[in-house]
Amino acid sequence: MQHNQYSTNQNPTLDQKQSAESAHFQLSLITASGGHATKRIIVDSSGQPIKDTRHSLGIFAGTVQQLDLPGLAGLRDLLSTVNGNQALVHGIPQQSTTPGQPLQLVTAKHYRARPGQIARTKKCFAYPDTKLLMLDVDPDPAAPYEAVSTPQDLIDRITAVVPELAGLGWLATCSTSSAIRSKATGEWLKPPSGMHVYFLARGDVAQFVKTLTVRLWSAGLGFCKLATPNQKTGVAAVLERAIVDMTVFSPERLDYVAGAEIPSGAPFFQDRPEPILQPGAVVELDSIPKPTPAERREYCQRVAVAKRALQPEREHIIAERVRIEKPAADTATIKRHVKQKLAQADAGELEPNHKLYL
Numbered sequence: 001m002q003h004n005q006y007s008t009n010q011n012p013t014l015d016q017k018q019s020a021e022s023a024h025f026q027l028s029l030i031t032a033s034g035g036h037a038t039k040r041i042i043v044d045s046s047g048q049p050i051k052d053t054r055h056s057l058g059i060f061a062g063t064v065q066q067l068d069l070p071g072l073a074g075l076r077d078l079l080s081t082v083n084g085n086q087a088l089v090h091g092i093p094q095q096s097t098t099p100g101q102p103l104q105l106v107t108a109k110h111y112r113a114r115p116g117q118i119a120r121t122k123k124c125f126a127y128p129d130t131k132l133l134m135l136d137v138d139p140d141p142a143a144p145y146e147a148v149s150t151p152q153d154l155i156d157r158i159t160a161v162v163p164e165l166a167g168l169g170w171l172a173t174c175s176t177s178s179a180i181r182s183k184a185t186g187e188w189l190k191p192p193s194g195m196h197v198y199f200l201a202r203g204d205v206a207q208f209v210k211t212l213t214v215r216l217w218s219a220g221l222g223f224c225k226l227a228t229p230n231q232k233t234g235v236a237a238v239l240e241r242a243i244v245d246m247t248v249f250s251p252e253r254l255d256y257v258a259g260a261e262i263p264s265g266a267p268f269f270q271d272r273p274e275p276i277l278q279p280g281a282v283v284e285l286d287s288i289p290k291p292t293p294a295e296r297r298e299y300c301q302r303v304a305v306a307k308r309a310l311q312p313e314r315e316h317i318i319a320e321r322v323r324i325e326k327p328a329a330d331t332a333t334i335k336r337h338v339k340q341k342l343a344q345a346d347a348g349e350l351e352p353n354h355k356l357y358l
Contacts, residue, residue, distance in 0.1 A: 014281035020169025020200045021279045022071040025130040028089040029082075030105060030120075030254070034061030038084040038258040039177045043266050049180045049189055057256060059087060063102040064118050066092050072171040075132065075198060076275050079173065084258045090132045091125035091251025093118055125252040127205060130282065134255065135197040136245040138175070142225040148243065151197050151276055157243065161215045164288045169280030171198045177260050179272040189268050196255070203285030209249045214291040214299040216242045224306040226314060234321030235345040236314055238307050318342065 030037070040055035062085075069075055082088070093103060095118070103118040111119035118124045135158065137148050148154045151172035159166045175194030182189055201208070216222045221243040226236040248255075259270050291299070315338050322329060322337045329337070 014165075014167050014283060018282050019279060020071055020282050021073050021277065023130060023200055023282050024068060024070055025132055025200055026066060026068050026092045026128045027132050028092055028125070029065045029067055029078075030059055030062055030087050030089060031065070031102075032059040032062040032085045032087070035059040037087045038256060038261050040261040041177060041180065041266070041268075041270070042263065043268075047267055049262075049266070049268050051177060055261075057254075059105070059120075059254065060107050062105045064089070064093065064105050065100060065102045066097055072169055072198060072200065072277055076171055076277055079257055079275060082258050084261055086258060088255040088257055089120065089125060089252060090134070090255060091127050094124055094126050120252045120254070122250065122252050127251045130200055130202055131205070131251075133199055133201050133205065134248055135199070136195075136248045137197070137243065138194045138245070140225070140241065142223060142241070143243070144223050145221055145243065148195070151195055151278075154195065154197055154243075155278075157221065161219045161221065162212060162288065165283060167280050168199050168283050170278050172196065172276040172278075173198075173257070174272055176256055176258065176272075179270055180260075180262075180268050181271045183267050183269055192273055196257075199280075199283060201283040201285050203283075203287075205249050205285065207290065208285040208288065209246055211288055211291055212244075213242065213246055214295055216244075217299045217302050218295065222302070222306075224303065224310055226310055226317075229317050229321070230345070233341050233345060234318045235341050236317055237345070238310055238314070240303060315342070 035058045036055055037057070037059055039057065040052040041049045042052045044050045067078070069078060095103075095115075097103060103116055106117060106119055108119045108121050111117065111121070111124070135154060137154060139147050148157070151170070155168075155170060159168075173196045174192040178190050178194060179188075179192040180190035181187065213222070223241055225239050225241055227239050229236040247253075259272055262268070262270060318338045318341050319334050322334050322341075326333070326337070
């Protein structure tokens with residue numbers, strides 16, 4: 001039996017007493033009354049599926065309900081019932097609530113700490129002792145490594161970098177905007193891609209994120225890329241990225257798990273595969289060794305090198321913007337403007353003609 005395999009694993013990072021498949025944990029379910037909790041896929045001019053850019057994700061009103069789930073098997077069952085107006089938050093309300101009692105969700109701006117009221121902020125949400133964490137993968141053309149092919153491929157790469165995680169239990173789903181088939185032929189128009197791989201853990205999440213970041217970069221699984229240039233300045237921010245999204249490890253973050261909204265008359269439909277559940281153990285994060293000072297220095301050096309490699313492209317983008325704005329400018333003038341715009345952006349300064357809306 002697979003459970004016996006994990007019960008004999010002596011890895012101290014894993015809790016051998018509890019299977020992640022059945023270990024109870026808590027999270028929050030948000031039901032939206034304002035905003036959008038799922039992506040919308042529409043038909044383009046050639047009959048292919050594309051995301052509706054006018055339909056932006058975000059929930060600004062609704063209810064929050066704390067749930068107690070029986071392990072990853074319970075999460076799998078929950079995912080099959082979540083509708084297009086619902087999303088998950090991996091943290092739970094800081095204020096004490098009666099199990100199942102909904103709280104009224106408001107924006108941070110309108111939050112007044114009234115009884116029964118909650119905002120999606122770190123002040124209002126916290127991770128429970130046993131918490132759900134997620135490895136979020138989206139294919140990125142800028143990545144210098146081979147794309148992740150399957151959930152098991154991801155787990156193999158992560159455990160090669162963090163061997164203390166070997167033997168963890170996990171549940172995997174694919175992107176909510178992928179797995180689109182043609183109604184006429186049944187063939188994939190957008191095959192399943194991207195993935196959420198969930199696991200259960202106890203301990204310090206913030207330290208785990210720092211450790212994982214250092215180890216991923218050390219293994220060549222971190223990189224930098226340029227963001228979309230600022231419309232006013234032409235300056236593209238340098239983004240630090242890795243094989244998994246490192247920004248999702250926060251208790252108030254929304255996890256959009258419902259399938260896409262697709263018009264009934266569209267020539268395609270969504271056919272997401274069933275989640276994959278791999279039995280295993282709950283992770284004890286505090287048993288993972290922290291990076292050494294030497295490892296942290298190496299990480300910082302790798303990031304600095306990656307950022308410097310993007311600087312010529314970054315400067316070229318700004319120079320092209322300056323040439324459009326100042327067609328008569330000579331090379332020296334263009335270089336001066338590039339240097340000035342970069343200095344202002346890196347210092348967080350606004351352009352002199354930047355409008356402020358108060």
